[in-house]
Amino acid sequence: MSEEIEPAVFKPSVDGDPGRRFRLPVFEGPLDLLLHLIKRSELDVHEVTASVITEQYLEYLEMLDSLNLEVAGEYLVMAATLLLIKSFSLLPHADAEGAEEGEELKGDLVARLLEYQRYREAAEKLLARSILGRDVFGAPGEPIEEDSPAATYRVTLFDLVEALRAVLKRVTDQTPREITLRDIPVAQCIPLILEALAQGGRVEFAALFAGFHDRPLVVATFLALLELIRRGQVRARQEGRCGTIWLDRIAPEPTPSA
Amino acid sequence: MEPQRIKATLESLIFASGEPVSLARLAATLEVVPRDELRKALSELTIEYSGAGRGIVLEQVAGGFQFRTAKDHAFYVRKLLATKPPRLSRPLMETVAIIAYRQPITRPEIEALRGVDCAAVIETLLERRMVRVAGRKDAPGRPLLYATTPEFLELFGLSDLNGLPDLSELREVEAAIEAVGAGPPIDEPDKRLPAAPEAPDLGSSQAESSPASHQAQSREEPSGPSSKQG
Amino acid sequence: MEPQRIKATLESLIFASGEPVSLARLAATLEVVPRDELRKALSELTIEYSGAGRGIVLEQVAGGFQFRTAKDHAFYVRKLLATKPPRLSRPLMETVAIIAYRQPITRPEIEALRGVDCAAVIETLLERRMVRVAGRKDAPGRPLLYATTPEFLELFGLSDLNGLPDLSELREVEAAIEAVGAGPPIDEPDKRLPAAPEAPDLGSSQAESSPASHQAQSREEPSGPSSKQG
Numbered sequence: 001m002s003e004e005i006e007p008a009v010f011k012p013s014v015d016g017d018p019g020r021r022f023r024l025p026v027f028e029g030p031l032d033l034l035l036h037l038i039k040r041s042e043l044d045v046h047e048v049t050a051s052v053i054t055e056q057y058l059e060y061l062e063m064l065d066s067l068n069l070e071v072a073g074e075y076l077v078m079a080a081t082l083l084l085i086k087s088f089s090l091l092p093h094a095d096a097e098g099a100e101e102g103e104e105l106k107g108d109l110v111a112r113l114l115e116y117q118r119y120r121e122a123a124e125k126l127l128a129r130s131i132l133g134r135d136v137f138g139a140p141g142e143p144i145e146e147d148s149p150a151a152t153y154r155v156t157l158f159d160l161v162e163a164l165r166a167v168l169k170r171v172t173d174q175t176p177r178e179i180t181l182r183d184i185p186v187a188q189c190i191p192l193i194l195e196a197l198a199q200g201g202r203v204e205f206a207a208l209f210a211g212f213h214d215r216p217l218v219v220a221t222f223l224a225l226l227e228l229i230r231r232g233q234v235r236a237r238q239e240g241r242c243g244t245i246w247l248d249r250i251a252p253e254p255t256p257s258a
Numbered sequence: 259m260e261p262q263r264i265k266a267t268l269e270s271l272i273f274a275s276g277e278p279v280s281l282a283r284l285a286a287t288l289e290v291v292p293r294d295e296l297r298k299a300l301s302e303l304t305i306e307y308s309g310a311g312r313g314i315v316l317e318q319v320a321g322g323f324q325f326r327t328a329k330d331h332a333f334y335v336r337k338l339l340a341t342k343p344p345r346l347s348r349p350l351m352e353t354v355a356i357i358a359y360r361q362p363i364t365r366p367e368i369e370a371l372r373g374v375d376c377a378a379v380i381e382t383l384l385e386r387r388m389v390r391v392a393g394r395k396d397a398p399g400r401p402l403l404y405a406t407t408p409e410f411l412e413l414f415g416l417s418d419l420n421g422l423p424d425l426s427e428l429r430e431v432e433a434a435i436e437a438v439g440a441g442p443p444i445d446e447p448d449k450r451l452p453a454a455p456e457a458p459d460l461g462s463s464q465a466e467s468s469p470a471s472h473q474a475q476s477r478e479e480p481s482g483p484s485s486k487q488g
Numbered sequence: 489m490e491p492q493r494i495k496a497t498l499e500s501l502i503f504a505s506g507e508p509v510s511l512a513r514l515a516a517t518l519e520v521v522p523r524d525e526l527r528k529a530l531s532e533l534t535i536e537y538s539g540a541g542r543g544i545v546l547e548q549v550a551g552g553f554q555f556r557t558a559k560d561h562a563f564y565v566r567k568l569l570a571t572k573p574p575r576l577s578r579p580l581m582e583t584v585a586i587i588a589y590r591q592p593i594t595r596p597e598i599e600a601l602r603g604v605d606c607a608a609v610i611e612t613l614l615e616r617r618m619v620r621v622a623g624r625k626d627a628p629g630r631p632l633l634y635a636t637t638p639e640f641l642e643l644f645g646l647s648d649l650n651g652l653p654d655l656s657e658l659r660e661v662e663a664a665i666e667a668v669g670a671g672p673p674i675d676e677p678d679k680r681l682p683a684a685p686e687a688p689d690l691g692s693s694q695a696e697s698s699p700a701s702h703q704a705q706s707r708e709e710p711s712g713p714s715s716k717q718g
Contacts, residue, residue, distance in 0.1 A: 028578060028579055028582065028602065028603075028604060029602060029603040029604030030603050030604075031602065031603040032603070072604075074603055074604055074605075078603070112601075112603075115601060116601060116602065116603065118655045119582055119585045119586050119589065119601065119602075119655075120582055120585075121655075122585040122588075122589060122652070122653055122655055123578070123581035123582050123584075123585040124581075125653035126581065126584075126585060126588075126644050126652075126653060127576060127581055129644050129645055129646075130559050130645045131573070131574065131576070131643060131644060131645070132556070132574075132642055132643045132644075132645065133571065133573055133574045133643070134562065134566075134573035134574060135559045135562045136545075136547075136556040136557050136558070136559055136562065136645065137270075137273075137274040137556060137557040137562075137565050137569070138274070138506060138507070138554060138555070138556050138557075138642075139273050139274060139276055139325070139503065139506055139555060140276035140347030140348055140349065140350075140506050141276075141345075141347065141503070141504055141505050141506020141507065142326065142327055142335065142339075142503065142504040142506070153345065153346050153413060154342075154345050155345065155346050155351070155413060155414060156414075157414050157415070157416070157422075157423060158615075159345070159346070159351055160351065160354070160355045160358065160414060160422075161355070161423050161425060163348070163351035163352045163354075163355040164352070164355035164356065164358075164359055164425065165425070166348075166352060166571075167352050167355065167356060167371055167372060168425075169572075262540075262541040263541070265541065265543070266541050266542055266543040266558065266560070266561065267543060267561045267564050268543065269542065269543025269544055270543035270544065270557040270558060270561035270564065270565050271543075271561070271564060271565060271568050273543065273544050273555065273557060274557050274565045274568070274569060275568060275569065279568070283568065284568075287564050287567050287568045288564060310492070311492040311493070311495060311496045312496055312499065313495070313496040313497055313498065313499025313500030313501070313503065314499055314500065314503050325503065327500040327503055327504050328496065328500055330496070331496065331497045331500035331501070334497050334500065334501060334517055334518060335500055335501060335504045337517050338501050338504065338505060338509070338513065338514075338517040339504060339505070341513060341516065341517065342513070345506070345507065347506070373570065
């Protein structure tokens with residue numbers, strides 16, 4: 001239930017592996033990120049200014065930057081605040097004024113985090129309640145008897161549009177989709193792939209697309225390949241990570257009746 | 259499932275539906291329960307709700323089972339509802355929305371979109387004068403065609419049908435269904451609906467259906483509440 | 489009116505309404521019956537519907553009474569209605585929680601609390617009628633103020649804003665603020681927090697909740713400028 005509330009997994013997997021896909025953690029802003037880092041380090045919110053947190057925070061921003069992702073301004077403002085607090089803490093103890101200012105900044109930040117955390121917990125508690133349309137349902141109520149004029153309903157155009165959207169959504173959700181791209185039905189690509197595999201026995205994945213300059217054709221072929229793999233007619237094997245992908249055809253099982 | 263729980267679940271289902279629910283739909287929802295047990299639970303529920311001091315009754319109407327207020331309290335029910343006009347129920351709203359955007363449209367076409375029997379809902383919309391019969395479709399069985407009324411426009415504060423908000427989704431869905439070449443029709447229902455091989459020319463866009471056609475209130479032909487039971 | 493009949497009539501009325509009906513509206517409808525008797529009948533009804541093996545329960549929601557399906561049957565009801573549960577994303581929940589606890593509140597204030605831009609989320613909340621515009625703040629730029637709606641209470645099954653979950657760390661935050669001697673980013677949050685001492689005691693009698701305390705949420709008042717139109 002709290003899945004949606006759980007912080008995203010933060011795995012800065014930017015190791016030198018350009019081809020690898022990884023899930024980019026999504027944070028709801030700098031406060032969310034800070035709370036996540038604090039929790040991961042098993043620290044208390046009051047220790048937000050611990051250097052380990054500041055370092056990890058900056059690492060995250062660097063990661064975004066290295067991926068050419070735009071770092072939103074609010075993240076940068078928070079980074080500046082963290083660094084400022086850190087610089088104050090490095091001042092010689094004699095500088096009472098600076099220390100005080102640093103404490104004040106830190107206090108503000110802790111208060112913001114605690115407050116934000118409170119609302120986040122409240123959101124979780126709300127989400128755990130019996131939710132209308134998820135856990136419990138009402139009845140539409142009874143229409144007014146006899147011929148009351150239509151104008152006695154409380155409706156808006158918005159309701160009308162939303163109702164139609166709901167219908168359309170259900171229709172599309174239920175309609176089995178067969179993907180067609182331009183004029184290349186996926187189904188048509190299937191025999192072609194099987195044929196290619198029958199001839200060569202084992203075929204390199206990339207070779208399947210050799211000579212294709214037409215994107216829809218590539219996509220349709222790829223979808224057809226996925227379908228064949230799903231059906232268990234074709235097998236794909238890779239020689240190690242980022243290695244060559246080989247495709248081969250799985251012989252259809254001899255039917256008992258045959 | 260134990261009898262007690264079957265009954266409670268049926269109570270939930272019939273209540274939440276609002277529209278009459280056929281035994282077939284109940285059975286499809288509660289797959290695990292044999293029909294005999296459903297019937298038994300339904301008749302027990304009916305009896306429980308028929309007691310003297312009850313304000314709600316479980317009735318079997320054309321489309322299936324439905325909770326309704328006991329007749330004795332009609333006076334107070336009307337009085338309450340008059341103090342605050344109700345919202346249109348989901349079934350009514352969905353159906354009138356389909357009719358508004360796709361008029362003129364037949365009942366089978368509406369049902370193909372909503373996925374449920376709509377006879378009772380259309381009946382109610384006719385009674386409320388939000389919808390009217392706009393002729394018959396030139397197709398086998400000559401099904402009635404439905405369109406919205408001037409009262410509908412008034413209710414939603416529209417001067418004419420061109421005022422209906424554009425629905426980008428409508429196009430997307432139409433395109434998607436077009437591409438598939440199957441599924442419930444959005445545009446040109448006649449071409450793909452099993453029931454209707456051919457039909458009069460339907461305006462492809464909601465904006466095209468002429469407001470003029472709203473003039474006539476052909477209420478002469480009430481659609482028979484075809485008592486189809488699953 | 490005899491007690492049995494009062495109860496049956498209330499059952500009819502609450503069922504017919506669909507949306508939550510306040511005690512005030514019930515009393516206005518059943519003028520002849522003293523409020524005490526209504527309260528008694530309502531609590532009896534609530535008990536009758538709370539028995540095990542019931543598919544419907546009588547709940548106090550959004551300042552009124554409403555029948556709802558019992559939680560146990562959610563799976564089958566969803567299956568029958570073919571509806572998706574409301575999408576409640578984390579940003580949406582965080583934002584609506586802030587609005588609920590701090591209403592009326594402006595967008596900049598919400599953004600200061602969440603630390604991110606909230607324009608799109610607020611837009612979604614308005615569209616879904618969970619939130620409404622509750623005026624403008626008497627401050628530079630006269631920013632819009634947001635508050636929750638009765639629909640918000642209905643969605644989360646809350647009888648009123650006092651029913652919001654407690655914010656546990658309230659003291660801790662206050663202590664932290666105190667210690668620093670600096671205000672939180674937003675002015676005087678404590679004054680508006682529902683945890684305020686004058687919150688009426690709700691637990692005892694469900695019929696008791698004073699309408700006055702939920703002015704802002706009361707169904708009787710059409711909720712403000714109903715945000716935006718499609």
